[in-house]
Amino acid sequence: MRRAGGRRHTLRDIAAALNLSVNTVSRALSGKDGIGEKTRALVRAEAERVGYVPNSMARSLVTGSAMTFGLVITNPSNPFYAQLISSIELRAREHDYSLLLTVTDESAENEARAAESLLRSSVSGAIVVPVQAGADPWQRLGAVGVPTVLLNRDLPDLGYRFVGTDNELGGYRATAHAIACGARSIVVLEEDLPITTIADRIAGYRRAMTEAGLSMPRGSVMRVPTRRHDQAALPWQPQQAYQVARRMLRRARLPDAVVAGNDYFALGLYRALAEHGLKVPDDLMVIGFGDHPFSAFLSPSLTTVRLPAEEVGEIAADLLLEEIAGGRSARPLKQLIAPTLVERDSTARKR
Amino acid sequence: MRRAGGRRHTLRDIAAALNLSVNTVSRALSGKDGIGEKTRALVRAEAERVGYVPNSMARSLVTGSAMTFGLVITNPSNPFYAQLISSIELRAREHDYSLLLTVTDESAENEARAAESLLRSSVSGAIVVPVQAGADPWQRLGAVGVPTVLLNRDLPDLGYRFVGTDNELGGYRATAHAIACGARSIVVLEEDLPITTIADRIAGYRRAMTEAGLSMPRGSVMRVPTRRHDQAALPWQPQQAYQVARRMLRRARLPDAVVAGNDYFALGLYRALAEHGLKVPDDLMVIGFGDHPFSAFLSPSLTTVRLPAEEVGEIAADLLLEEIAGGRSARPLKQLIAPTLVERDSTARKR
DNA sequence: ATGAAAGCGCTAACAT
DNA sequence: ATGTTAGCGCTTTCAT
16 A cells, blocks of 8 residues: 555664664765765665655754745736746756745735745745735845845835846837837726736836827726636736727727737737727737737737746846855846837738 | 844744743644643743744654645646646645645656655655656655645556546547537647647547547548747647648648647637638637637637636645545545536537 | 764653 | 653764
8 A cells, every 4th residue: 555655764774774873874975075985885875775865854954944945926827927937946946946836816915924934944045926015024034034036026125136027118118119100099908906017017108108299198098907816817807808998999089009918908909899890900009918829829910028037037046046155146136127029910000 | 134134033042031941832832732821822922022933844854744735747837737736726825735846847857856856855745747758756756655646647557546637528528519510520639749638638539520420531630749848838839730730721621620639729720721711610610628718819719628727726635635634535536527618609600 | 984972943752 | 831851864063
């Protein structure tokens, strides 16, 4: 029966079998010097034979480091975060760290628990996408000496390292592109969460409009209600965007372009427009955000802003590794990676 | 400076401050009885005051359980697995377990390392989507008494508990639906990975065809090459499916329907068909697999097979919890959850 | 080159 | 109700 569970072998077992001290065995296995070559070979052979696996809790208890990254994310179903998980996990693994994952689902309470849990587990460091409902939980982590890097959303009060996407630039580029394509009146479709990423995108939109001398009448920024309290679901509902888009289409004067906060909103928009008999891009241009994998294959294919997910994840991991190593890195404290505009057919207006 | 890292307080600190023994403090905090109410209050107050956080490594070392689930997944960017991560993490958290996540990216070598890593970390149990390149790594886990449940892909030799989607039924339902809609000749577009989920779907397709007395000439099952070796990327490329679909469209006789192995393949198919001037569903019906969040919003909206991701995740976690608790559960050893067909416009043929 | 002793922070068993 | 002792499996220091 598998339940029989052959007890795991320990250093002591090997030591006993070989008539050596635990200490000798430990050093033989951990590759330290000051050990006879034949002894080492013997120890290794015996360890191999019994299938010895070191107990990392015991080791961590004495060394003080659990060789673990804590990763705190709001929602793995968001493709951007899914990619982040992958790239951070890979980086961690390459450096022999394990990954402890916690999902907050945009809840401040979950976040507080997550921080406490990381503390208990003595993680070597943490990478955190904060809910942005206060900095306390993460302040605490830093205070007890756990290196922490903030991902995608900053908490400036803490003075921690931060890597994220330059959302302001993303919003700017999307809007500027629409303007370059001839749009004069542009509407933004955004989530209704109180987080900086969204505020930044809107700021970028405003900057582009202002620079072009275009006006932003009331109703230029439309909010799509986002149900964020079903963990394990996509954060964005095309259906919600569809509803909001329909409301927009009842207006007397339609915009020339709509800049969506994410590609799923663009999807809802597409449907509303199609039902209304409007052609993209000729009647109205659409620009998405995120370059989700389906966007290139919509018809028309969606112009969108591609996010540097892998790069952001790698940098976050590298920053953390540096902080753990204790070396002050040459990098700037705050790093914003520029997203790139991917021009496709939804803005390719035939003149 | 945050690096100052105030040393963490331990039971001993609290004991010393209160002139009690470490043991008393331990029991006061862990809610055991046999302790004076005022002492307990005192201890709690002091713990609160200094911000005491228990060291779970130390605890685990003595109790033998790390209160951790190991979750081993092939690719978090696959939306099905993203949902699985969410639902398992939630279940784990509800029961005070942490989640140690490892990504294998379909590599047998990564898988072997992952298993070893779980062993080192003394996880309380593991939930594993195996690469299906051999059962050894997971055999080992069970052998040392770590409860392990297999997710989505079984390894029957091990006799472990297993929960997954009934892919055979999914393939069957998709195909049967196409037949019910009038298709006589049906092509399958599938990944080229050697895993059971895919083989099962194809088996379901064959069953439906056979039952209906339809023939499956050579070329009925087309393989889409899947580049699986970029971690942090979507496992399926619409572009690849598009290429394969174009090849199919060069045939003398076109099928009435195409059943795709996932919705992203359907996307590539849509494009190939559109370029070829074919209308979905009138010229050709399309059925997807996975019900990805965009599928309802394609035009035409995509008929597809919805996977019970959350349910599968929850069951996996529950099975693991039961095994950890040691109770033989009343559940069957192997559990296959039925997926459901979602009928939409891509098979709604007007007659 | 090897061993003995001590201790990481906690809980469990056995006192008192 | 509280304290004492022992020990989880490992690494670190200090002997030999």
